[in-house]
Each structure stands twice: as structure tokens, then as C-alpha cells.
Amino acid sequence: RIFLIFSASLLTYVISALMAKPDWGEIGTAIIRPGIELNTKSLTVIIALIGTTIAPWMQFYMQSSVIEKGLEMKNYKFTVIDIIIGCIVTVVVAFFIMVACGSTLYPNGIEISEAKDAAQSLEPLAGRLASHVFAFGLFVASVFSATILPLATAFYVCEAFGFEAGIDKSWDEAREFYVLYTGIVVLSAIIILIPNAPLIDISIWSQVLNGILLPVVLVSMIFLINDKKIMGNYTNKLYQNIIGWGAVGALVILSVVLLVLPLAGR
Template identity: 35%
Template sequence: MSIVQHEPAVEEPEASGVGRLRRIAMVAAALGAVVGPGLIAGLSDDDPAGITTYSTLGASYGYQLLWVLVVSTLALIVFQDLGARIGVVTGQGLAGLIRQRYGAKAGVLSIAALVAANIGTTTAEFAGIAAGTEIFGLSRYISVPIAAIAVSALVLRGGFRGIERVLIVLSAVFLAYIGAGILARPDWGAAFQGMVVPAMPLTKDAMLITTATLGTTLAPWGLAFIQSYAVDKKLGTKELGLLRIDVVTGAILTGVIGFFVVVACAATMHAHGIRVSDAASAAVALEPLAGPLAKELFAVGLLGAALLAASILPLSTAYSVCDVAGRPAALDDTPREAPLFYGTFAAVTVVGVVLVLLPGVSLVPILVLTQVLNAVLLLPLLAYMAGIARDPRLMGEYVAGRSVTSVYYLVIGLVVVCIVAMLVLTFVPQ
């Protein structure tokens, strides 16, 4: 009799524990089905152009401007979340919505500027592949064409799910930058102070690198990509909560990786008065100052970042061109079904490869000016996104309220201040 009385007391906790595990498993499965847009779009911002910008920030100014990276990361969270939400709610890419709400001229001009910036940044991605492999002794004339063929084969043959899995796996390579930053033995106290205490040298170079940092972190192509990718992934409004977790995680990881790049260069190159010419020079400079493992980790991170971004940039461009042309396409479409999509991808890839392989071409000016162009391009793009977010015809019950809109305009105002200060310090005699 006592056994019968005690059986429910023993089984009830077990049933409760099994229920909790089942609920956890269901949430994890649901999150796993949503993960992708935020993680891939966020981490691909840490591309060779971004790594070079962050390396220059740390090598030139030490820990002083780390707060710029913090502010840029917060802005990235706000607008990538907005881009993903607009994509899910409207089922359209950014370029198509700009054309629909603001007219064909606005759509075409925006995308023309975006394509120009994307070609420059794609060139920087292949330059990163060249630099990363040359550190290990492999010529760019071998590595760059192989990489171009590999990313093209991935897009042509992989299908949406296959491509997404490969891109997420590639994202894991960014852990190498964390290792390189730790091996550099930075001054953590000074790094924390640089994150929370704003300081700004009022010089042209300081404003240029600040504007470039904002432009490379809150990259226009990333905003266009995350919106189109969320549409291509066929996510619904029920998944907006889980998608926000994905977006915030990806954006924070972007800032974390950037932080470790800055502190690695601040602790080594800035401390010894060494300047950065590109991301590869930062990797090489780390060897005598932080050891060969730090150099190799930095180089591996550079190569992986370049491969990831070399896949994403042409994709972002192809999505945008098709959207503004009124011919939206998806990764599961065949080249016969979406010739404009795959043709744009191929054209951007080929131009990037050719520019990298031209003898005697200096890529550093292209890289830095492209990031500044990204910051300038942000102004109309962010204004368009804020306007779309406030449009009840497009967003319905998900329309942005006043408090959220004020945050959008605060970020836009920050971009305006950076650009105006840069122009004043560049062109007005001091």
C-alpha cells in the first residue's frame, strides 16, 4: 500500500523534468530554424575591409577610440533588427521597397551607389584572400581564382539550406581574432576606459577613421542583405522574437570581434609606433610583438572573413539589383529562372577578382574610401528605412512608434555629425 502511495511523488518530478527538457528542445529547434540572417550578416561585417579599419583604429589611436566601435555596434543592432523586421513583415527586399515608396528614381540612385560601394568592398574581400594566403606562401594568382570559383560553385549548386550551413560554419573562424587579441596581452583597464569614456582628437585622420568605422560596421550592404535574406528564408511574423535573438547575437559578436582586433593592434603596433597598411601587415607585425601563433590566428581570421564576405557581397548586390528591377529572385532559383540574379553575382565577383590581380594597383585607398562611401550612403538608406518603418500601409500592426523612431533618427544624426566633421576637417583650412 505504501508503495502505491509513493509512486506519484516519484514520477511527478520526473515528468516535470522531462517536460522542461522537451520545452527547451522545442525552443532550441525553433531558434535553430530561424538562425542565419543576423549571424551571417553581422559577422560578415568583420570582413577584410572592416579588419583593416579596426586595425588602423587600434594601431593609430590605441584604446582611445574603442567607444566608437561600441556606438557603431549599438547602431548595428538597431538597424539590422529593423531591416530583418521590414523583410519579414513586407516580404520584400529593401531596394524594392525604396522604389515602391519613394519612386523609381530614388530606388535606382540608391542601388547604383550601393553597387559601386559593393564592388569596391568585394575587391577588398578578394584582396583579403590574397593577403591571407600569401602569409602562408601561396600566390594570389592561384588563391584568388580558386576562391572565386569556390564561392560561385557554392551559390550555383548549394541551394539555400546548403549555402546557409556553409556560411554559418565559416563564421566560426572569427574565434581566431579573440585568440590573437588575448595573446597580444592588452591593457584591459585602458581598453575598458576607451570603451566607456568618449575622447576624440579633432584631426582629419581621426574623423576619417571614425567615419570609416561607422561605415564598415553599419554597412549598407549588410542592411540590404539581412532584409533580402530574411525574405529568402521565408520567415514569418511568428518568428520575429527568435529572429531578434539571432540579429542581436550576430551584431554583438561583430562588436566583440572588432574589439579584439583593436586591442591586439593597440597593445602591439600602437605601443611600438607601427602603422597599418592593410590587414595582412597587421598580422605580420603581430609576430615579433605577440608571437607566431598570434600572427597565424590573425591571418586565419582574415582568410576566413574574406571567404565569408566574398560570398555575401555579390549576393547582397544581386538581391538589390533584382529588387529594384522588379524581378526578385531566391537562392533556390536556378540560373535559367533568375538570370539577372546570377548574372549580377557573377559580374561583381569577376570585377573584384580582376582588380585584385591587376599588377601595381594599390588597394588600400580603394578599401578606406569604400568604407567612407558606405558611411555617406548610410544617410539616405537609413532615412528610407526609418520612413518605411513608420508607414502603416507597409508595416501594418508592426509600424514603428515614436520612441523607436527617435532612436532611428538619433543614429542618423550621429552619421550626419561624423560626415560633416570629416568634410570640415578635410576641406576647411585650419
């Protein structure tokens, strides 16, 4: 219930973007005709956006959450609806984050080295309320990251090694799961608290790594879901395979180009 409330709170990004008074005509033009330059910097950001939106860990977390909830095939359609709504909200929120920052920070040449810099820099440009609303959105996103990412990692590591896993389990039932989860949280906190740590660079390049590794996960998933011995009548339809393999191909091409561009001096 708390996470549901927090999820709704992410809409604060929409409010902060609207308060920034963006040029919607310019934004509409950029959506239709995006000015993307073929260089290492632009491609790095694109792959990072893909990596953070369709992160490999999310695929494992979704299947773990389905098991955790004890869902059956009769609940499948509701799970799909849940995922679709989540995807739409994710894209909408990400869009308004870019609108808020692109309408205020970029035109004024403001660079950020930490996430808080974005919220603080909004104040003189869009007002104190917009800054506070944006900061609250960052807080909510941080809470999600600090809880769900370690949880997802603990889930699939324990599943890989055959350990009991689940937040509904007691300490004695799933000791390895809780030790791993706690250890990841503590390690993450230590990294964040390192003085002058390049947190923005860490965030970006970790998501780039996600984007590069994503095809490996997707290929495994596509082979798995098309295995009739495992999936029975629930294998992928043709159009689903086309979309899946198309996504894999696009990601592989982007990753290869990212590796080649520096060699070409771009």
C-alpha cells in the same frame, strides 16, 4: 552550415588579441575616456567604422534573406534575436581586432599597406601562433566578404529591376541574378589583383562612403516602416523612431563635419 562554422572561427581574433598581452588598464581607460582628436584623420576612421559596421548593403541583405528564407511574422522574434546576437558578436570581434593591432603594431610604429601585413607583423611581437590565428580570421572574413557582399548587391539590384533573385533558383529562373553575382565577384578579384593597388585606402574610403550614404538608406527605411498602409500594426514605436532619427542626425553631423574640417585646415 559552413558559414556558421566560419562565424565561430571569427573568435580567433579574441585568441590573437589575448596572446598579444595587451595592457587592459590602458584599454579600460581608453574606453571610458577615449582620446579622440577632432581632425580629418580621426573622423574619417570613425565614419569608416560606422560604415563597415552598419553598412547600407546590410539593410538590403537582411530583408532579402528574410524573403529568401520564407519567414513569417511568427518567426519575427527569432529573427530579431538572431540580429541582436550578430550585432553583439560583430562589436566584440571588432574590439579584439583593435586590441590585437593596437597592442602590438601601433606601439612599435608599424604601418600596414595590406591586410596580410597585420598578421605578419604580429609574429615577432606576439608569436607565430598569434600571427597564424589572426591570419585565419582574416581568411574567414575575406570569404564572408567575397560571397555575401556580391550576393547582397545582386539581390537588391534584381529586386529594383523586377528580376527573379535567389540562391534557391536555377540558372534559367534567375539568370540576371547569377550573371550579376558572378560579374561582381570577378570585378572585385580583378581590382584586388591590380599590382600595388592601395587596398587599405580602398577599404577605408569605401567604408567612409558607406557611412556617408547610410543616412539616406535609414531615412527611407524609417519612412517605410512608419507607413501604416504598408506595415499595418507593425509600424515603429516612439522609442524606435527616436533611436532611428537620432542615428540619422548623428551620421549627418559627422559627415558634414568631415567635409568642413579640411576647409579649416584640420
